[in-house]
Amino acid sequence: MPDPPVRPHRVLVVDDERDIAQMVGTYLSRAGYDVSLAHTGPGAVAAARAEEPAVLVLDLGLPGLDGIEVCRQVRTFSDCYILMLTARGDEMDRVIGLSVGADDYITKPFSARELVARVQAVLRRPRGPAADHASRSAPEEPPRVFGDLTVRPGARQVLLGGEAVPLTRTEFDILDVLSRRPSFAFSRRTLVDQVWDPAWVGDEHIVDVHIAHLRRKLGDDPAEPRFIETVRGVGYRMGPG
Numbered sequence: 001m002p003d004p005p006v007r008p009h010r011v012l013v014v015d016d017e018r019d020i021a022q023m024v025g026t027y028l029s030r031a032g033y034d035v036s037l038a039h040t041g042p043g044a045v046a047a048a049r050a051e052e053p054a055v056l057v058l059d060l061g062l063p064g065l066d067g068i069e070v071c072r073q074v075r076t077f078s079d080c081y082i083l084m085l086t087a088r089g090d091e092m093d094r095v096i097g098l099s100v101g102a103d104d105y106i107t108k109p110f111s112a113r114e115l116v117a118r119v120q121a122v123l124r125r126p127r128g129p130a131a132d133h134a135s136r137s138a139p140e141e142p143p144r145v146f147g148d149l150t151v152r153p154g155a156r157q158v159l160l161g162g163e164a165v166p167l168t169r170t171e172f173d174i175l176d177v178l179s180r181r182p183s184f185a186f187s188r189r190t191l192v193d194q195v196w197d198p199a200w201v202g203d204e205h206i207v208d209v210h211i212a213h214l215r216r217k218l219g220d221d222p223a224e225p226r227f228i229e230t231v232r233g234v235g236y237r238m239g240p241g
Contacts, residue, residue, distance in 0.1 A: 008034045009123055012053040014044040014070070015085065016062050024057060027112040028119065041065025048074045055119050059085040060097065068096055075101035079169055081122040085110070098209045103170045104196070105206075121197035144179045146240060149218065149227055151179045160218060170195065171214045174207070178228065178238040185231040211236060 011033045015021040018039060025035040036051055038044045041064040048056055048070075056074060060067035071082055084097045084105040097105060103122060106115055144151040150159040156172055158165040167175065173195045178186060188204040195207075211228060214220075220227045229239045 008032055009054040010034045010036065010051055011055045011057060011119060012036050012038060012044070012047055012051060013057045014038045014047075014062065014067075015057075015059040016040065017059075020059075024112060024115060027116050031116050031120070033119070039063075041067070041070045044070045045073050048078055048080070052078065053080050055081045055083065055122060057083050057085065057115065057119070058102070060087075068100060071097055071102050072100040075168070081169070083115075083118055083122070095209055098206070099213055101168045103168070124197055144182075146179070146182070146227055146238065151175060153180075158218075165217055167214070167217060170210055171217070174210055175214060175228075178236060182238045182240070185234045185237045187235040191235065207235070 011028050013021050013024050013028070013035060014037075015024070016039050018037075021037045021039060025037050028035045036047060036053070038047045039062075041062040043064070044056075044058065044062065045065065047053075056078075058067050058070060062070065065073070067084060071084070074080070074082065081104075082102040084102045085108060086097070086105050087108050104118060106118060140154045144153070148161045151157075152159070153176055156176075158167055158172065158175065174191060177191060177194045188207045191207050192204055212222075215222055215225070215228055218227055222230065225239055227239055229237050231237055
């Protein structure tokens with residue numbers, strides 16, 4: 001029997017400027033995605049819960065709930081990729097958004113082509129049922145142990161002192177890459193290539209923000225790190241624990 005048709009990825013676009021939301025939705029639809037729109041913060045949370053999108057394109061300036069609070073609430077029930085739309089220069093909003101679980105950001109004004117490319121890039125990251133199937137069919141990778149920190153790649157689980165540490169997808173992916181090659185110094189660009197996508201274009205210091213939140217969750221003091229060490233002029237490496 002022929003394989004069933006592949007269901008297109010659902011993308012939820014949230015922007016209170018309806019013309020922008022419609023434009024973005026049109027470009028994503030043309031690229032083959034199943035697109036839905038929302039225009040308020042509460043509407044975004046409700047739509048994300050009901051529709052289970054693969055990607056949420058989220059503007060920060062929303063009525064009802066701002067994008068930061070939407071991101072925070074969505075992260076309590078969904079691990080979809082979240083791309084924030086921010087005004088150029090709103091660095092603090094970007095940092096806060098990443099801290100509550102957003103994966104990436106795009107500054108306004110942006111081209112629709114760039115946004116479509118960003119959506120395509122995150123969806124190339126091997127997650128979801130296909131990745132689960134692949135992990136079941138491949139031999140399970142042994143846990144990686146760094147002192148009292150254990151990284152279990154197949155289960156996408158991190159344990160600290162035997163207790164599970166809740167990480168976002170991006171935080172886990174960064175830790176997965178670092179722990180795969182202990183003591184190897186990864187540049188920011190290499191981490192972007194392996195965690196985001198080689199075609200990703202943006203500020204590579206997005207890595208620093210995710211590393212900071214990863215360290216906080218692991219109780220890792222950057223001044224005296226046990227797990228993630230800063231390599232000056234290069235990037236980061238996994239320490240011995």
